[in-house]
Amino acid sequence: MKMTQSMRWWGGFLMAALLWVFLYGQLESFAEVLVAAVGLSHALPFGEALYFFIYEVPKVLMLLTAVVFVMGVVHTFVSPERTRAMLSGRRRGEGNMLAATLGIVTPFCSCSAVPLFIGFLQAGVPLGVTFSFLISAPMVNEVALALLFGMFGWKVALLYMLMGLLVAIIAGMVIGRLNMENHLEEWVQKLQGSTGPGNAVPDAMEWPGRMREGLGHVREIVGRVWVYIVLGVGLGAGIHGYVPENFMASLMGNSVWWSVPAAVLIGVPMYSNAAGIIPVVQALLGKGAALGTVMAFMMSVIALSAPEMIILRKVLRPRLIAVFAGVVASGIMLVGFVFNLLL
Amino acid sequence: MIRVKILGTGCAKCAQLAEAVHAVIVADGIAAEVEKVQDMQEIISYNVLSTPALVVDGEVRSAGRVPSSEEIRSLLASQKRGCCCKGSSGASGSSCC
Numbered sequence: 001m002k003m004t005q006s007m008r009w010w011g012g013f014l015m016a017a018l019l020w021v022f023l024y025g026q027l028e029s030f031a032e033v034l035v036a037a038v039g040l041s042h043a044l045p046f047g048e049a050l051y052f053f054i055y056e057v058p059k060v061l062m063l064l065t066a067v068v069f070v071m072g073v074v075h076t077f078v079s080p081e082r083t084r085a086m087l088s089g090r091r092r093g094e095g096n097m098l099a100a101t102l103g104i105v106t107p108f109c110s111c112s113a114v115p116l117f118i119g120f121l122q123a124g125v126p127l128g129v130t131f132s133f134l135i136s137a138p139m140v141n142e143v144a145l146a147l148l149f150g151m152f153g154w155k156v157a158l159l160y161m162l163m164g165l166l167v168a169i170i171a172g173m174v175i176g177r178l179n180m181e182n183h184l185e186e187w188v189q190k191l192q193g194s195t196g197p198g199n200a201v202p203d204a205m206e207w208p209g210r211m212r213e214g215l216g217h218v219r220e221i222v223g224r225v226w227v228y229i230v231l232g233v234g235l236g237a238g239i240h241g242y243v244p245e246n247f248m249a250s251l252m253g254n255s256v257w258w259s260v261p262a263a264v265l266i267g268v269p270m271y272s273n274a275a276g277i278i279p280v281v282q283a284l285l286g287k288g289a290a291l292g293t294v295m296a297f298m299m300s301v302i303a304l305s306a307p308e309m310i311i312l313r314k315v316l317r318p319r320l321i322a323v324f325a326g327v328v329a330s331g332i333m334l335v336g337f338v339f340n341l342l343l
Numbered sequence: 344m345i346r347v348k349i350l351g352t353g354c355a356k357c358a359q360l361a362e363a364v365h366a367v368i369v370a371d372g373i374a375a376e377v378e379k380v381q382d383m384q385e386i387i388s389y390n391v392l393s394t395p396a397l398v399v400d401g402e403v404r405s406a407g408r409v410p411s412s413e414e415i416r417s418l419l420a421s422q423k424r425g426c427c428c429k430g431s432s433g434a435s436g437s438s439c440c
Contacts, residue, residue: 080392080407107407111354112393114383119392187384195390212411314383 009208024062031055053237060150060229065222067146072217075107076210080116087133088123092176095129100168103136104161110138114314121184124193128176135328136168139303143221144274151232151282159339160295167299167331174327183320225275232279236286252289259293260336264329267300271308277301292339299332345419347377350386351395360395360409367415375419 031054040047083106087099108116113134120130140161149157181189205213252259277298284294309321316324347364351357361379368375380386380398389398393407397418404418 084392107393109354109356109393109407111352111356112407114352115386115394116392118387119390122387122390191387209414213408216409 006208009211013211020062020066024059027055027059027062049237053233056151056233056236057230060147060233061222061226063150064143064146064225064229065218067142068221069214069218071105071142072214073210074105075217076205076213078102078105078107080106080108080119083133084120084123084125087120087125087129090125090129092126092128092173095126096132096169096172096176099125099129099132099172100136100140100165103133103168104140104142104165106133106137108137108141110308110311113308114311117312117315118188118191121188121192122195126176127181127184128172128174130172131175131324132168132172135171135303136165139168139299140164141274143225144298144302147229147274147278151236151278152285156291160298163295163335163339164299164303167303167328167335171324171327171331175323178323180320180323183317183323185315185317188315225273228275228278232282235279236282252284252293254290254292254340259290260296260333260340263293263297263336264300264333267297268304268325268329269306270301271305272301274298274302290340291343292336292341295339296332296336299335300329303332304328344374344376346400347375347419348380348398349377349395350380350389350391350398352381352383352386354394356409357395360397363409363412364397364415364419367412367419371416373419 031051034054035041035047035051038050040050042048042051083102086102087095090098117130117134120133121127145157145161148160181192184192252263281294281298284297285291304325309325312321312324347368349357349361349364351360357379361377364377367373368377386394386396389396389403391403391406395409396406397404397410397415399419405414410418
Protein backbone atom coordinates (compact mmCIF):
# COMPACT_ATOMS: atom_id res chain seq x y z
CA MET A 1 0.00 0.00 0.00
CA LYS A 2 2.86 2.30 0.86
CA MET A 3 4.46 1.47 -2.44
CA THR A 4 1.42 2.46 -4.49
CA GLN A 5 1.05 5.69 -2.57
CA SER A 6 4.62 6.62 -3.30
CA MET A 7 4.12 5.78 -6.97
CA ARG A 8 1.03 7.93 -7.08
CA TRP A 9 2.99 10.88 -5.75
CA TRP A 10 5.76 10.46 -8.27
CA GLY A 11 3.30 9.96 -11.10
CA GLY A 12 1.39 13.04 -10.06
CA PHE A 13 4.60 15.02 -9.86
CA LEU A 14 5.63 13.96 -13.36
CA MET A 15 2.23 14.82 -14.80
CA ALA A 16 2.22 18.20 -13.07
CA ALA A 17 5.72 18.98 -14.33
CA LEU A 18 4.80 18.11 -17.92
CA LEU A 19 1.59 20.11 -17.70
CA TRP A 20 3.54 23.04 -16.30
CA VAL A 21 6.03 23.02 -19.17
CA PHE A 22 3.25 22.69 -21.74
CA LEU A 23 1.13 25.50 -20.30
CA TYR A 24 4.10 27.79 -19.83
CA GLY A 25 4.90 27.44 -23.52
CA GLN A 26 1.34 28.31 -24.47
CA LEU A 27 0.97 31.47 -22.40
CA GLU A 28 1.94 33.87 -25.14
CA SER A 29 -0.41 32.53 -27.79
CA PHE A 30 -3.15 32.21 -25.19
CA ALA A 31 -2.89 35.91 -24.33
CA GLU A 32 -2.76 36.74 -28.03
CA VAL A 33 -5.94 34.80 -28.76
CA LEU A 34 -7.76 36.24 -25.77
CA VAL A 35 -6.92 39.83 -26.65
CA ALA A 36 -8.04 39.26 -30.24
CA ALA A 37 -11.24 37.60 -29.02
CA VAL A 38 -12.38 40.76 -27.24
CA GLY A 39 -11.70 42.72 -30.39
CA LEU A 40 -8.56 44.56 -29.31
CA SER A 41 -5.12 44.76 -30.82
CA HIS A 42 -1.62 45.78 -29.78
CA ALA A 43 -2.06 49.03 -31.62
CA LEU A 44 -4.42 50.34 -28.96
CA PRO A 45 -2.88 51.27 -25.60
CA PHE A 46 -5.64 49.39 -23.81
CA GLY A 47 -5.10 46.29 -25.93
CA GLU A 48 -1.40 46.39 -25.18
CA ALA A 49 -2.04 46.81 -21.46
CA LEU A 50 -4.52 43.93 -21.46
CA TYR A 51 -2.12 41.69 -23.33
CA PHE A 52 0.64 42.53 -20.87
CA PHE A 53 -1.63 41.69 -17.95
CA ILE A 54 -3.01 38.43 -19.35
CA TYR A 55 0.45 37.21 -20.28
CA GLU A 56 2.39 38.37 -17.22
CA VAL A 57 0.11 37.33 -14.36
CA PRO A 58 0.01 33.59 -15.16
CA LYS A 59 3.68 33.66 -16.14
CA VAL A 60 4.84 35.10 -12.84
CA LEU A 61 2.43 32.92 -10.85
CA MET A 62 3.64 29.77 -12.61
CA LEU A 63 7.28 30.65 -12.07
CA LEU A 64 6.63 31.40 -8.44
CA THR A 65 4.74 28.14 -7.95
CA ALA A 66 7.57 26.11 -9.44
CA VAL A 67 10.29 27.85 -7.44
CA VAL A 68 8.34 27.73 -4.19
CA PHE A 69 7.60 24.02 -4.65
CA VAL A 70 11.26 23.23 -5.24
CA MET A 71 12.27 25.32 -2.24
CA GLY A 72 9.65 23.61 -0.09
CA VAL A 73 11.29 20.30 -0.96
CA VAL A 74 14.79 21.72 -0.39
CA HIS A 75 13.69 22.94 3.06
CA THR A 76 13.10 19.34 4.10
CA PHE A 77 16.82 18.71 3.58
CA VAL A 78 18.21 21.94 5.09
CA SER A 79 16.72 22.44 8.52
CA PRO A 80 17.93 25.34 10.66
CA GLU A 81 19.41 22.69 12.95
CA ARG A 82 21.54 21.33 10.16
CA THR A 83 22.62 24.82 9.12
CA ARG A 84 23.66 25.51 12.67
CA ALA A 85 25.72 22.34 12.81
CA MET A 86 27.49 23.43 9.62
CA LEU A 87 28.20 26.89 11.00
CA SER A 88 29.34 26.17 14.51
CA GLY A 89 33.04 26.66 14.99
CA ARG A 90 33.53 28.30 11.59
CA ARG A 91 36.03 31.09 11.39
CA ARG A 92 35.09 34.64 10.45
CA GLY A 93 35.09 35.36 6.77
CA GLU A 94 34.58 31.83 5.60
CA GLY A 95 31.80 31.42 8.15
CA ASN A 96 30.13 34.66 7.06
CA MET A 97 30.07 33.57 3.45
CA LEU A 98 28.66 30.17 4.28
CA ALA A 99 26.07 31.71 6.61
CA ALA A 100 24.85 34.19 4.02
CA THR A 101 24.61 31.48 1.36
CA LEU A 102 22.80 29.05 3.64
CA GLY A 103 20.43 31.90 4.45
CA ILE A 104 18.97 31.54 0.95
CA VAL A 105 17.99 27.88 1.30
CA THR A 106 17.28 27.49 5.01
CA PRO A 107 13.64 27.86 5.99
CA PHE A 108 13.24 31.06 7.96
CA CYS A 109 10.31 32.86 9.45
CA SER A 110 10.81 36.19 11.15
CA CYS A 111 8.63 35.05 14.03
CA SER A 112 11.28 32.53 15.03
CA ALA A 113 14.21 34.91 14.56
CA VAL A 114 14.90 35.05 18.29
CA PRO A 115 15.07 31.32 19.07
CA LEU A 116 17.20 30.93 15.97
CA PHE A 117 19.54 33.74 16.96
CA ILE A 118 20.03 32.33 20.44
CA GLY A 119 20.27 28.76 19.20
CA PHE A 120 23.12 29.73 16.90
CA LEU A 121 25.04 31.57 19.63
CA GLN A 122 24.40 28.73 22.04
CA ALA A 123 26.10 26.29 19.71
CA GLY A 124 29.16 28.51 19.39
CA VAL A 125 28.40 30.17 16.07
CA PRO A 126 30.22 33.54 16.24
CA LEU A 127 28.06 36.66 16.60
CA GLY A 128 29.09 38.13 13.25
CA VAL A 129 28.41 34.87 11.42
CA THR A 130 24.99 34.65 13.08
CA PHE A 131 24.23 38.16 11.85
CA SER A 132 25.26 37.29 8.31
CA PHE A 133 22.64 34.56 8.39
CA LEU A 134 20.03 36.77 10.00
CA ILE A 135 20.48 39.46 7.36
CA SER A 136 20.57 37.19 4.33
CA ALA A 137 17.73 34.81 5.29
CA PRO A 138 14.83 37.26 5.01
CA MET A 139 16.36 39.49 2.32
CA VAL A 140 17.60 36.96 -0.22
CA ASN A 141 14.73 34.50 -0.35
CA GLU A 142 13.17 32.44 -3.09
CA VAL A 143 10.01 34.55 -3.33
CA ALA A 144 11.97 37.75 -3.93
CA LEU A 145 14.20 36.05 -6.47
CA ALA A 146 11.37 34.31 -8.33
CA LEU A 147 9.38 37.54 -8.57
CA LEU A 148 12.31 39.61 -9.72
CA PHE A 149 13.15 36.95 -12.27
CA GLY A 150 9.58 36.75 -13.54
CA MET A 151 9.01 40.48 -13.78
CA PHE A 152 12.38 42.03 -14.53
CA GLY A 153 14.45 39.22 -15.95
CA TRP A 154 17.30 37.06 -14.71
CA LYS A 155 19.89 39.83 -14.66
CA VAL A 156 18.00 41.86 -12.08
CA ALA A 157 17.33 38.73 -10.00
CA LEU A 158 20.96 37.67 -10.09
CA LEU A 159 22.20 41.15 -9.22
CA TYR A 160 19.77 41.33 -6.32
CA MET A 161 21.01 37.99 -5.03
CA LEU A 162 24.70 38.85 -5.32
CA MET A 163 24.25 42.28 -3.77
CA GLY A 164 22.11 40.86 -0.97
CA LEU A 165 24.75 38.25 -0.19
CA LEU A 166 27.46 40.88 -0.26
CA VAL A 167 25.60 43.11 2.19
CA ALA A 168 24.97 40.15 4.52
CA ILE A 169 28.60 38.98 4.42
CA ILE A 170 30.17 42.39 4.91
CA ALA A 171 27.71 43.59 7.55
CA GLY A 172 28.25 40.34 9.49
CA MET A 173 32.02 40.69 9.26
CA VAL A 174 31.91 44.29 10.45
CA ILE A 175 29.67 43.41 13.40
CA GLY A 176 31.98 40.50 14.22
CA ARG A 177 35.01 42.79 14.15
CA LEU A 178 33.43 45.24 16.56
CA ASN A 179 33.40 42.55 19.30
CA MET A 180 30.02 43.50 20.62
CA GLU A 181 29.26 40.30 22.52
CA ASN A 182 28.86 42.32 25.73
CA HIS A 183 25.98 44.21 24.14
CA LEU A 184 23.85 41.10 24.13
CA GLU A 185 21.34 40.88 26.93
CA GLU A 186 22.91 39.28 29.98
CA TRP A 187 20.94 36.03 29.94
CA VAL A 188 21.91 35.54 26.31
CA GLN A 189 25.59 36.14 27.06
CA LYS A 190 25.46 33.34 29.63
CA LEU A 191 24.03 30.94 27.07
CA GLN A 192 26.76 31.55 24.50
CA GLY A 193 28.55 28.35 23.62
CA SER A 194 26.71 26.45 26.35
CA THR A 195 25.61 23.50 24.24
CA GLY A 196 26.92 21.58 21.31
CA PRO A 197 25.39 21.80 17.86
CA GLY A 198 23.40 18.66 18.63
CA ASN A 199 20.12 18.09 16.92
CA ALA A 200 17.05 17.99 19.11
CA VAL A 201 14.67 17.30 16.28
CA PRO A 202 14.50 13.91 14.62
CA ASP A 203 15.07 14.07 10.90
CA ALA A 204 12.48 11.60 9.85
CA MET A 205 11.20 12.35 6.43
CA GLU A 206 10.84 10.15 3.39
CA TRP A 207 10.27 10.99 -0.21
CA PRO A 208 6.58 11.39 -0.84
CA GLY A 209 6.48 13.35 2.40
CA ARG A 210 9.01 15.83 1.05
CA MET A 211 6.74 16.50 -1.91
CA ARG A 212 3.83 17.00 0.41
CA GLU A 213 5.90 19.63 2.24
CA GLY A 214 6.60 21.29 -1.11
CA LEU A 215 2.90 21.42 -1.89
CA GLY A 216 2.16 22.82 1.55
CA HIS A 217 4.76 25.51 0.95
CA VAL A 218 3.12 26.41 -2.36
CA ARG A 219 -0.29 26.62 -0.75
CA GLU A 220 1.04 28.82 2.01
CA ILE A 221 3.22 31.19 -0.02
CA VAL A 222 1.37 31.46 -3.31
CA GLY A 223 -1.93 31.61 -1.45
CA ARG A 224 -0.72 34.66 0.41
CA VAL A 225 1.24 36.35 -2.32
CA TRP A 226 -0.88 36.12 -5.48
CA VAL A 227 -2.82 39.28 -4.66
CA TYR A 228 0.35 41.34 -4.69
CA ILE A 229 1.37 39.86 -8.01
CA VAL A 230 -1.94 40.71 -9.64
CA LEU A 231 -1.68 44.17 -8.13
CA GLY A 232 1.91 44.63 -9.22
CA VAL A 233 1.39 43.45 -12.78
CA GLY A 234 -1.85 45.43 -13.00
CA LEU A 235 -0.01 48.54 -11.94
CA GLY A 236 2.70 47.77 -14.48
CA ALA A 237 0.10 47.30 -17.19
CA GLY A 238 -1.79 50.41 -16.15
CA ILE A 239 1.13 52.79 -16.21
CA HIS A 240 2.31 51.34 -19.52
CA GLY A 241 0.60 54.11 -21.42
CA TYR A 242 -0.98 56.44 -18.94
CA VAL A 243 1.69 58.01 -16.74
CA PRO A 244 4.43 60.08 -18.35
CA GLU A 245 7.48 57.91 -18.93
CA ASN A 246 9.98 59.86 -16.88
CA PHE A 247 7.68 60.90 -14.10
CA MET A 248 10.01 59.54 -11.38
CA ALA A 249 13.28 60.30 -13.14
CA SER A 250 13.68 63.75 -11.68
CA LEU A 251 13.12 62.40 -8.16
CA MET A 252 14.72 58.96 -8.17
CA GLY A 253 16.75 59.03 -11.36
CA ASN A 254 20.39 58.27 -11.87
CA SER A 255 21.59 61.82 -11.54
CA VAL A 256 19.99 62.55 -8.17
CA TRP A 257 22.66 61.48 -5.67
CA TRP A 258 20.58 61.89 -2.52
CA SER A 259 17.84 59.59 -3.79
CA VAL A 260 19.67 56.46 -2.56
CA PRO A 261 20.05 57.50 1.09
CA ALA A 262 16.52 58.88 1.00
CA ALA A 263 15.15 55.59 -0.35
CA VAL A 264 16.97 53.63 2.39
CA LEU A 265 15.83 55.99 5.15
CA ILE A 266 12.23 55.64 4.03
CA GLY A 267 12.58 51.87 3.56
CA VAL A 268 14.19 50.90 6.87
CA PRO A 269 11.23 51.38 9.23
CA MET A 270 8.76 50.02 6.67
CA TYR A 271 7.66 46.43 7.02
CA SER A 272 6.64 44.30 4.10
CA ASN A 273 7.51 40.97 2.56
CA ALA A 274 9.09 40.62 -0.84
CA ALA A 275 5.76 40.22 -2.59
CA GLY A 276 4.17 43.28 -1.06
CA ILE A 277 6.95 45.54 -2.24
CA ILE A 278 6.95 44.24 -5.83
CA PRO A 279 4.06 46.45 -7.08
CA VAL A 280 5.93 49.50 -5.81
CA VAL A 281 9.15 48.38 -7.44
CA GLN A 282 7.29 47.78 -10.68
CA ALA A 283 5.76 51.25 -10.62
CA LEU A 284 9.01 53.02 -9.77
CA LEU A 285 11.11 51.19 -12.34
CA GLY A 286 8.50 51.67 -15.02
CA LYS A 287 8.60 55.39 -14.53
CA GLY A 288 12.28 56.02 -14.84
CA ALA A 289 13.58 55.57 -11.30
CA ALA A 290 17.16 54.28 -11.31
CA LEU A 291 17.62 50.55 -10.71
CA GLY A 292 20.12 51.02 -7.87
CA THR A 293 17.80 53.35 -6.00
CA VAL A 294 14.86 50.99 -6.36
CA MET A 295 16.95 47.97 -5.31
CA ALA A 296 18.20 49.82 -2.24
CA PHE A 297 14.64 50.69 -1.35
CA MET A 298 13.47 47.10 -1.79
CA MET A 299 16.35 45.67 0.24
CA SER A 300 15.90 48.08 3.11
CA VAL A 301 12.18 47.39 3.32
CA ILE A 302 12.70 43.62 3.41
CA ALA A 303 15.88 43.40 5.47
CA LEU A 304 15.17 45.89 8.21
CA SER A 305 11.92 46.84 9.86
CA ALA A 306 10.68 48.43 13.04
CA PRO A 307 8.80 45.31 14.24
CA GLU A 308 11.93 43.20 13.76
CA MET A 309 13.97 45.61 15.88
CA ILE A 310 11.38 45.32 18.62
CA ILE A 311 11.59 41.52 18.54
CA LEU A 312 15.39 41.61 18.57
CA ARG A 313 15.33 44.00 21.52
CA LYS A 314 14.57 40.91 23.65
CA VAL A 315 18.10 39.67 23.07
CA LEU A 316 20.13 42.70 21.97
CA ARG A 317 20.90 45.89 23.85
CA PRO A 318 19.95 49.14 22.09
CA ARG A 319 23.52 49.89 21.09
CA LEU A 320 23.91 46.60 19.20
CA ILE A 321 20.55 47.09 17.51
CA ALA A 322 21.65 50.54 16.39
CA VAL A 323 24.94 49.16 15.07
CA PHE A 324 23.12 46.33 13.28
CA ALA A 325 20.66 48.71 11.61
CA GLY A 326 23.39 51.23 10.82
CA VAL A 327 25.78 48.73 9.27
CA VAL A 328 23.12 47.04 7.17
CA ALA A 329 21.65 50.35 6.01
CA SER A 330 25.11 51.64 5.01
CA GLY A 331 25.77 48.42 3.11
CA ILE A 332 22.50 48.74 1.22
CA MET A 333 23.22 52.38 0.43
CA LEU A 334 26.59 51.42 -0.97
CA VAL A 335 24.95 48.79 -3.15
CA GLY A 336 22.52 51.39 -4.45
CA PHE A 337 25.31 53.80 -5.34
CA VAL A 338 27.39 51.13 -7.06
CA PHE A 339 24.39 49.97 -9.08
CA ASN A 340 23.56 53.47 -10.22
CA LEU A 341 27.16 54.10 -11.13
CA LEU A 342 27.54 50.92 -13.16
CA LEU A 343 24.23 50.80 -14.94
CA MET B 344 -1.58 10.18 29.78
CA ILE B 345 0.88 12.04 27.61
CA ARG B 346 2.11 15.56 28.12
CA VAL B 347 2.03 17.63 24.97
CA LYS B 348 3.61 21.04 24.67
CA ILE B 349 3.32 23.40 21.76
CA LEU B 350 6.17 25.86 21.58
CA GLY B 351 5.67 29.13 19.77
CA THR B 352 5.47 32.85 20.29
CA GLY B 353 2.05 33.29 18.81
CA CYS B 354 2.60 33.23 15.07
CA ALA B 355 -0.13 31.99 12.74
CA LYS B 356 1.50 28.60 12.29
CA CYS B 357 1.67 28.04 16.05
CA ALA B 358 -2.11 28.39 16.27
CA GLN B 359 -2.48 26.01 13.32
CA LEU B 360 -0.32 23.39 15.03
CA ALA B 361 -2.23 23.72 18.29
CA GLU B 362 -5.49 23.27 16.43
CA ALA B 363 -4.26 20.26 14.45
CA VAL B 364 -2.94 18.54 17.58
CA HIS B 365 -6.15 19.22 19.41
CA ALA B 366 -8.17 17.74 16.55
CA VAL B 367 -6.11 14.53 16.55
CA ILE B 368 -6.36 14.17 20.31
CA VAL B 369 -10.13 14.60 20.27
CA ALA B 370 -10.66 12.33 17.27
CA ASP B 371 -8.59 9.49 18.72
CA GLY B 372 -9.66 9.98 22.30
CA ILE B 373 -6.04 10.25 23.46
CA ALA B 374 -5.54 11.05 27.12
CA ALA B 375 -3.32 14.09 26.91
CA GLU B 376 -2.50 17.27 28.70
CA VAL B 377 -1.81 20.06 26.22
CA GLU B 378 0.07 23.20 27.11
CA LYS B 379 1.02 26.16 24.96
CA VAL B 380 4.45 27.54 25.77
CA GLN B 381 5.03 31.15 24.79
CA ASP B 382 7.90 32.06 27.08
CA MET B 383 11.04 32.61 25.02
CA GLN B 384 13.49 31.29 27.58
CA GLU B 385 11.51 28.11 28.07
CA ILE B 386 11.23 27.58 24.31
CA ILE B 387 14.98 27.96 24.00
CA SER B 388 15.57 25.46 26.79
CA TYR B 389 14.29 22.78 24.41
CA ASN B 390 17.09 23.61 21.98
CA VAL B 391 14.56 24.41 19.29
CA LEU B 392 15.56 26.77 16.47
CA SER B 393 12.30 27.28 14.70
CA THR B 394 8.77 27.47 15.93
CA PRO B 395 6.16 26.06 16.10
CA ALA B 396 7.54 22.96 17.77
CA LEU B 397 5.76 19.92 19.13
CA VAL B 398 7.05 18.41 22.37
CA VAL B 399 5.69 15.09 23.65
CA ASP B 400 6.72 13.93 27.12
CA GLY B 401 9.65 16.31 27.15
CA GLU B 402 10.97 15.24 23.76
CA VAL B 403 10.97 17.48 20.68
CA ARG B 404 9.11 15.65 17.91
CA SER B 405 8.88 18.31 15.22
CA ALA B 406 9.98 21.90 14.72
CA GLY B 407 9.36 24.70 12.28
CA ARG B 408 6.37 23.24 10.52
CA VAL B 409 2.82 22.02 10.86
CA PRO B 410 2.80 18.27 10.16
CA SER B 411 -0.20 16.56 8.58
CA SER B 412 -2.70 15.01 10.97
CA GLU B 413 -1.50 11.49 10.14
CA GLU B 414 2.00 12.53 11.00
CA ILE B 415 0.88 14.19 14.22
CA ARG B 416 -0.87 10.95 15.09
CA SER B 417 2.36 8.98 14.75
CA LEU B 418 4.37 11.69 16.51
CA LEU B 419 2.03 11.57 19.47
CA ALA B 420 2.10 7.79 19.52
CA SER B 421 5.71 6.94 18.79
CA GLN B 422 6.54 6.75 22.49
CA LYS B 423 4.14 3.88 23.06
CA ARG B 424 5.99 1.64 20.65
CA GLY B 425 9.03 1.81 22.88
CA CYS B 426 11.30 2.23 19.93
CA CYS B 427 14.93 1.68 20.80
CA CYS B 428 16.60 3.53 17.97
CA LYS B 429 15.87 7.19 18.46
CA GLY B 430 17.06 9.50 15.78
CA SER B 431 17.08 6.94 13.01
CA SER B 432 14.52 7.55 10.33
CA GLY B 433 11.78 5.81 12.21
CA ALA B 434 8.63 7.89 12.15
CA SER B 435 6.95 5.06 10.36
CA GLY B 436 9.47 2.47 11.57
CA SER B 437 7.71 -0.81 11.92
CA SER B 438 10.76 -3.04 11.74
CA CYS B 439 12.64 -0.69 13.98
CA CYS B 440 13.92 -2.93 16.72
